[in-house]
Amino acid sequence: MGFVSGFFSGFALTTSILYITITVHRATRLEQRRQIREQVDQINWLAASAGAYDRRFFPEHQAQRPEEQHGRREDQITMKEVLKHKWNQEIEKLAGKAHETRWEDVRETASEGWKAILRLVKKD
Incomplete structure (x- = not known):
């Protein structure tokens, strides 16, 4: 690993x-x-x-x-409801980020990073 x-x-x-x-x-x-x-x-x-x-x-x-x-x-909050609420909040955040992200920029950044890693590996 x-x-x-x-x-x-x-x-x-x-x-x-x-x-x-x-x-x-x-x-x-x-x-x-x-x-x-x-x-x-x-x-x-x-x-x-x-x-x-x-x-x-x-x-x-x-x-x-x-x-x-x-x-x-409303007074009886269970662990299941708390976990469900947290899960829904995280999904909303992720969906908002995915909606606002320009995927062309992500692709370009990833390809530039990959090229930089290849340059570092080839130097050694």
């Missing part, structure tokens, strides 16, 4: 591990945030002064228990 291929495969492995680690850490933080909010809502529901003795006087929008309120879809 040559230096260039070894370097790039090591770079790809390192960045992949870092990306996965950061994504898992973010998903864990989001889950912890959801759980803390749920616990705070339960404590607030128990300690609410309005309707503390008679739940008939409790406000309508807070009549549900906190665990029923947190069943909403």
Whole structure:
């Protein structure tokens, strides 16, 4: 394995591990945030002064228990959704770059680079 291929495969492995680690850490933080909010809502529901003795006087929008309120879809972010969102962002970036790139310039740059590499190899 040559230096260039070894370097790039090591770079790809390192960045992949870092990306996965950061994504898992973010998903864990989001889950912890959801759980803390749920616990705070339960404590607030128990300690609410309005309707503390008679739940008939409790406000309508807070009549549900906190665990029923947190069943909403937006509060339950899963690892799959985070990874899907990141993937879609990367694809959008790549598609934008491909759309804005002048491929003639890329071809010319690649051919000039290849010629420079051949000149260096032939000197040795």
